[in-house]
Amino acid sequence: MRPSRIFEPFFTTKEIGKGTGLGLSTVYAIVQQAGGQIIVYSEPGKGTTFKVYLPSAEEKIERGPSETQPELAKALEATILLVEDDELIRGLTRQMLEEHGYRVLEACDAVSALKLVQTNGNRFDLVLTDVVMKGMSGPELVRELNQSNLAPKVIYMSGYTGELIGEQDFENSGLTLLEKPFTRASLLKAVYDTLK
Numbered sequence: 174m175r176p177s178r179i180f181e182p183f184f185t186t187k188e189i190g191k192g193t194g195l196g197l198s199t200v201y202a203i204v205q206q207a208g209g210q211i212i213v214y215s216e217p218g219k220g221t222t223f224k225v226y227l228p229s230a231e232e233k234i235e236r237g238p239s240e241t242q243p244e245l246a247k248a249l250e251a252t253i254l255l256v257e258d259d260e261l262i263r264g265l266t267r268q269m270l271e272e273h274g275y276r277v278l279e280a281c282d283a284v285s286a287l288k289l290v291q292t293n294g295n296r297f298d299l300v301l302t303d304v305v306m307k308g309m310s311g312p313e314l315v316r317e318l319n320q321s322n323l324a325p326k327v328i329y330m331s332g333y334t335g336e337l338i339g340e341q342d343f344e345n346s347g348l349t350l351l352e353k354p355f356t357r358a359s360l361l362k363a364v365y366d367t368l369k
Contacts, residue, residue: 198332199262199354245358246365248274253364255279256286256302256314257330262353266301266330269357275364283309287317297325299368304331304350326367330355 204211209227253275257263260281267277278297280286283306290297300318302311309317315327332353351363 202354245273246361248361249365249368250274251298251364251368252276252278252296254286254290254297254300254302254325256281256283256300256306256311258282258303258306262330266360269360270301270364273361282306283311283314283317286314290318290321290323299328299364300325301328301330301351301364304329328363328367 201211204225204227207227209225211226212224213221214224215221253270255263255267255270255277257266258281263279263281267279270277278289278293280289283302286300286302300315302314304311311329315325318325328349328351330351330353349363349367351360355363
């Protein structure tokens, strides 16, 4: 394994279908946002060691009051169809939405989402879907829903930047793209802005 690539989004040493390669890139982003550093040492046959260095909380307190937490967008009465193939990200996203008062229908891929929509009588107000998933992508799922005359409000989530996102032309389409990793505040703001 080349430690220089270990934090790249979607880089994984696991076989196809066994990992997304988003775990360590998410950790890296969180550590960087906190002003810290993460160092990895890996030796074949001996294992891997990660060292995470974060700023001292006492030092932050001594400097004076920290920045106030961003005000969370108020919850609207709504049901959200959450479609995400990474179990950890899906679970955390669902938790953030439910703690804020939203009802969440959860699916691990687009096919499961379509089945869920059929069994729930199409009762949802917003689709929050990953862009890239095995099988059917997020945009393909939305096209399927549109063909069923559902025309849902949509927020796309993605850890990709660059070519793939450029191909979807999110900037000029008026669609909302939530880049991973995202904060609770940015998730709830995107949901509120899309639903209102």
